[in-house]
Amino acid sequence: MTADFQSWASHCQASIENFLDSRLPSVDCVPVRLHQAMRYAVLGGGKRVRPLLAFAAGELGQADVASVTVVAAAVELIHAYSLVHDDMPCMDNDVLRRGKPTCHVEFDEATALLTGDSLQTLAFELVAEKQLTEDAKTQLSMIRQLANASGSRGMAGGQAFDLDNVGKTLALPELEFMHIHKTGALIRAAVMLGAHCSNRLNDEQLNQLDHFAKCVGLAFQVVDDLLDAEATTATLGKTAGKDAENNKPTYVSIMGVREARERAEKLQQDADRILREFGDAALRLRQVTDFIIKREF
Amino acid sequence: MTADFQSWASHCQASIENFLDSRLPSVDCVPVRLHQAMRYAVLGGGKRVRPLLAFAAGELGQADVASVTVVAAAVELIHAYSLVHDDMPCMDNDVLRRGKPTCHVEFDEATALLTGDSLQTLAFELVAEKQLTEDAKTQLSMIRQLANASGSRGMAGGQAFDLDNVGKTLALPELEFMHIHKTGALIRAAVMLGAHCSNRLNDEQLNQLDHFAKCVGLAFQVVDDLLDAEATTATLGKTAGKDAENNKPTYVSIMGVREARERAEKLQQDADRILREFGDAALRLRQVTDFIIKREF
Numbered sequence: 001m002t003a004d005f006q007s008w009a010s011h012c013q014a015s016i017e018n019f020l021d022s023r024l025p026s027v028d029c030v031p032v033r034l035h036q037a038m039r040y041a042v043l044g045g046g047k048r049v050r051p052l053l054a055f056a057a058g059e060l061g062q063a064d065v066a067s068v069t070v071v072a073a074a075v076e077l078i079h080a081y082s083l084v085h086d087d088m089p090c091m092d093n094d095v096l097r098r099g100k101p102t103c104h105v106e107f108d109e110a111t112a113l114l115t116g117d118s119l120q121t122l123a124f125e126l127v128a129e130k131q132l133t134e135d136a137k138t139q140l141s142m143i144r145q146l147a148n149a150s151g152s153r154g155m156a157g158g159q160a161f162d163l164d165n166v167g168k169t170l171a172l173p174e175l176e177f178m179h180i181h182k183t184g185a186l187i188r189a190a191v192m193l194g195a196h197c198s199n200r201l202n203d204e205q206l207n208q209l210d211h212f213a214k215c216v217g218l219a220f221q222v223v224d225d226l227l228d229a230e231a232t233t234a235t236l237g238k239t240a241g242k243d244a245e246n247n248k249p250t251y252v253s254i255m256g257v258r259e260a261r262e263r264a265e266k267l268q269q270d271a272d273r274i275l276r277e278f279g280d281a282a283l284r285l286r287q288v289t290d291f292i293i294k295r296e297f
Numbered sequence: 298m299t300a301d302f303q304s305w306a307s308h309c310q311a312s313i314e315n316f317l318d319s320r321l322p323s324v325d326c327v328p329v330r331l332h333q334a335m336r337y338a339v340l341g342g343g344k345r346v347r348p349l350l351a352f353a354a355g356e357l358g359q360a361d362v363a364s365v366t367v368v369a370a371a372v373e374l375i376h377a378y379s380l381v382h383d384d385m386p387c388m389d390n391d392v393l394r395r396g397k398p399t400c401h402v403e404f405d406e407a408t409a410l411l412t413g414d415s416l417q418t419l420a421f422e423l424v425a426e427k428q429l430t431e432d433a434k435t436q437l438s439m440i441r442q443l444a445n446a447s448g449s450r451g452m453a454g455g456q457a458f459d460l461d462n463v464g465k466t467l468a469l470p471e472l473e474f475m476h477i478h479k480t481g482a483l484i485r486a487a488v489m490l491g492a493h494c495s496n497r498l499n500d501e502q503l504n505q506l507d508h509f510a511k512c513v514g515l516a517f518q519v520v521d522d523l524l525d526a527e528a529t530t531a532t533l534g535k536t537a538g539k540d541a542e543n544n545k546p547t548y549v550s551i552m553g554v555r556e557a558r559e560r561a562e563k564l565q566q567d568a569d570r571i572l573r574e575f576g577d578a579a580l581r582l583r584q585v586t587d588f589i590i591k592r593e594f
Contacts (some may be wrong), residue, residue: 085411151415
């Protein structure tokens with residue numbers, strides 16, 4: 001990890017934090033408790049992996065940074081809403097997230113439910129902001145992409161598939177189907193929405209980026225499974241070992257630690273090969289990919 | 298209620314049902330259980346009050362019916378998602394809705410949570426469909442309106458305000474604040490999105506319609522409170538008398554049945570006065586208003 005990347009990432013993280021802070025409703029605004037919970041669930045935590053991907057993809061196409069900030073924030077809000085709902089007792093029943101009590105523990109279940117709902121709404125409100133792209137039709141297509149990535153044929157569908165299969169033995173293709181939806185779809189949306197803020201990328205380049213994003217999305221999940229299996233709760237900032245405890249199928253449970261690591265490396269090589277075609281413009285995407293795949297292990 | 302209105306309303310209800318049926322994911326599509334639950338929560342029930350308002354507002358401006366159908370469906374999906382989440386044990390804990398077991402009873406809580414989430418997403422996906430209006434920028438502003446009406450400063454915020462005040466004594470202004478958000482905002486969105494599908498209405502007319510929609514939204518809630526206080530579970534198709542049982546503030550608990558009825562009539566008169574300015578073009582809006590305010594009592 002170069003010092004240069006770290007300072008770029010810190011800058012992006014600060015930008016997204018400031019932007020989210022400015023767009024989340026104030027705690028002076030009724031209903032106060034809901035707005036407190038929304039801010040609690042979003043601000044002051046997380047590596048902001050999806051925003052970093054959006055910023056890096058935006059840089060590839062020299063997109064307007066203000067536009068990329070908006071779409072990066074929208075993707076992060078969808079991610080944050082999904083964490084709040086996934087942590088609830090009827091789902092994963094988790095009490096710790098990013099080193100803090102989960103939203104329903106800190107507030108209450110009803111507030112957590114409405115918090116997730118409202119964060120999702122705010123995400124779509126943001127992407128419909130005026131003039132993110134020169135052509136308003138492109139912006140409409142970005143909204144459809146975000147919706148596709150988030151809904152029952154994307155992230156929420158992956159979560160449902162996951163719940164349907166707790167305690168069952170999954171083959172690798174089914175596991176990948178789940179991850180392509182549960183985490184992959186939103187990571188892909190982060191890259192593609194960032195890229196679409198530029199009008200310098202042609203269809204072939206956008207397709208290549210989409211393929212890159214699929215590889216990164218899967219690699220991200222393999223690494224997540226490895227971290228959950230290996231890390232301690234303190235390092236992870238969320239309850240570790242939950243997957244094994246809940247008898248959830250993971251890359252580690254299906255292929256073991258060594259093969260899972262090899263799989264992550266293979267996906268990274270595929271991603272790198274695509275980025276090489278873009279030359280130096282893909283520097284940030286290359287660095288973010290390293291950051292995602294080499295975190296903490 | 299004229300026969301003419303009944304046949305128009307039946308036609309609209311059938312259109313919206315068909316459209317929703319065609320756009321909700323098939324139960325052949327993985328994750329099957331989630332898609333079953335989404336269809337269960339949306340299809341085959343409800344008076345479709347919000348779609349009727351959207352269709353009537355669309356007729357006022359001679360809007361393209363196909364476009365109005367899309368926005369009407371989107372508003373109905375937001376409404377349906379809110380019912381699924383509001384019925385959950387951590388919120389109103391209701392077991393009966395439209396004469397059927399609620400979604401979490403028929404399926405399970407995790408599925409109900411994801412069902413509401415996915416219905417909200419689908420709503421935004423629909424309003425971002427290609428070419429609902431001549432100008433794509435108008436369509437972006439419609440998406441922002443729908444988001445505003447749905448989020449923490451709209452419907453979800455009203456629900457949070459409601460939960461914060463269970464068991465407390467509310468004054469009338471606070472009760473109205475709650476209803477303006479909890480149900481009013483989405484009713485207003487239904488009217489305004491239907492109207493924005495037309496390009497024949499000027500800003501002054503749109504403002505008048507917005508004011509009309511506020512009156513109808515409040516009247517709708519007063520009538521809902523009256524129905525809950527007076528009707529039996531069988532007539533209502535959902536558990537009756539829940540508000541009093543839960544010690545929730547309502548128009549009836551604050552002003553009594555007679556005054557609440559007078560309030561509903563006053564709001565209807567205000568709404569009628571606005572519609573009169575539009576002449577015969579407002580026929581459907583007038584009829585839908587009657588339908589909303591005079592239902593079942």
